[in-house]
Amino acid sequence: MTGRNSGIDLLRGIAIVLVIIHHIALRIPLAQTGLVTIFPLRLVKALSRNGQSAVTIFFVISGFLITSHAIKRWGTLSQLDWQSFYRRRAARILPCLVVLVGVLSVLDLAQVPDYTINHDNQSLPRAILAAFGMHLNWYEGQTGYLPGGWDVLWSLSIEEAFYIGFPLFCLITAHFTHFRAFMFFCLALSMPLSLTALTHASEIWQSKAYLPGMSAIAMGVCSALLGHHVSISRQTRLRASIGVIGATIFCSYLIYMPFFWSTLGNGAPLALTIATAFLLIAFGWGWLADYTTRGTGWLRSFGVMSYEIYLSHMFVVFSLMALFHRSGGDMRTGWLWVVPALGFSWLLGYGIEHFLSRPADRWLRHSPKSQAIGSMTT
Template sequence: MDKLSGAAKSGVKTPSPGPRNPGIDLLRGLSILLVLLHHIGLRLPLRHGVLAGYVPLFVLNAINYNGYESVFVFFVISGFLITGNALRRWGGLGRLDARAFYARRFARIVPCLLVLLLVLSVLHGLGVHDYLIQRQGQTLPRALLAALGLHLNWYEGHHGYLPGNWDVLWSLSIEEVFYLGFPLVCLLVRRTWLLVPLLSVLALSLPWTHAALAGNEIWQEKAYLPGMAAIAAGVLGAWLAWHWQPRQRWAIRAWIEAGCLGLAAILLIEPWLWPALRDACLLLLTVSVMCLLVGLQWRQAAGPWLPWRGLDWLRSFGRLSYEIYLSHMFVVMGLVRVFHACGGDMRWGVLWYLPAVPLCWLLGAGVARAISLPGERWLGAWLGKPRAPARLAMPGAASGEKA
């Protein structure tokens, strides 16, 4: 069976769940912001605007073209938070309650997803250009089946990209397929000495599984195994944070700083690292994010800390990351349409970024209030929440954090 934390084994009272981890919310906020800027940048690239004369090109590219990397950051965060919550509720992955696990995932994911698919279907039926499924071999019923059947990534890999608002669902297909199998594997394997090596092999396979798919650009980006490898890195990070808490502050800082350094290297200078590391750049990214998350969790457990209030706006993006991810393309496509209707001077495209960011936040907040929160409460009550056999607090666990 999974072992409990050292504090639990020694009889020391484990800390009760505290407030949300501000560092993790900040990382999620940065990631969703980079996804948003990426989707604007594909249509209004900063390198073609007035900033190109004042800001180094690698900085502008870092702002515009880290959306794919940011999705892998989300994969690691998702594995970390969901595993941490499972450890806190059941005390070990071998004691995970599969029914309760699936119910929580269903209640979290389904309300927003169903509403999004309904809206996209209506827009397609009305013939709205940016939402019309019209590639050869693609149809609305088949796209709906792919989204609900968790293989939209495979569908795009074989039939080409879907319109932007559909396309974002590729990552959801990978995540939820992983979490369909995760409880079953945990309950079948049970033994930590076997489960951790299996997850480690999956996490470390990322460069090879990604490189092996080079013949199909879309499928290489969106295949199951590379994304699952990133999620596995997050699972391992949560397991490590649960079982070990260093006493020295310098050790915690070292993990955080190493994670930040690796993450910054990928986001800022990946083009220069690629000739040497190639597909291992993604492994450097996922391992760096795992180290950062572990360090942030340990920092939370070490005692109260006051994050810089000036970044609260970015943390709020992190708290709404799922809702913003699903809805932001409505804002992006709308503003790009208005931009072209107003003459479309690419030199001043940067000005259209200014309303896009707050509008995406507002739409995400509205979706959370009107759909996510009430839908999750209703589904949670309807599906029922079986009582966990043991509610042990993960050291420094962030109550209420959701992936």
């Protein structure tokens, strides 16, 4: 993990763990298990319901990282090399995506339970097209949920669409940097408006539409720009305050989400994106650098492999749920299945990262054929 930011990896680890627990809790309601005799009901409910919040956190982190890395690599966003940018994004995203879609297609053709597309208005070819065409979220919004292994790709469709437009917008506005920052700022704050506009849309589209997700990504972009342009002397004075404020709102939102929604309405997710942005700025400035590494290695390792774990964890969830029901489905001890779900998800993610995504990423970035596409490979 050399050269990584431990605080950001910790945030990513928290987010992916919340996603896994959420998908277990949809099938084994944790509030109905013996876990409530160990932890407060409010905390158990918070662990169960924050899957969507976790994806929002991922969006903000994604925007922060792609912007920070672009600035470090090219100096400014105006000098961003779009060919190198697309190549690096493709090398990171496509290998796992291609393999996942291939495996899911085979399972669908074999009519394996939990992996078979059963809706009359859905088909395997259209699901494949949606997965690679950056509109699986729209496809589900129009036709209904796909099986869980496919469903996780909805957020990737939003990120990929943002990645397509990001370098082009940066180059188009190369001589209008203030206008560019203003536009990202407006998009970042547009979350309440975009959610309000979706009031009468289908339930699926309300949670998976493009604009709210891109708003969260734009918040990450803004946080990276702000963190980069604030002077070092001010960083030292500000980082503790920004970090504490961000951590307070972040934790409060995850635990008291219903209160935020009842109080702020469609502005509630905006509070989460701002809190996450504050944490990213503070961590980027080195806040708690000596403390986020203590006793958090296991959680940070989830963050390091969050992409691989996110794409593959439903294989673990479906397998364990089948074993749960075959064992009698005792709801009182149902919460115990969370531990193996996390453990096996980590192992599967490690295998994918070690044997697929890392070697493929290295080969695609540095092979002679890929280097011929553009002039920069690092």
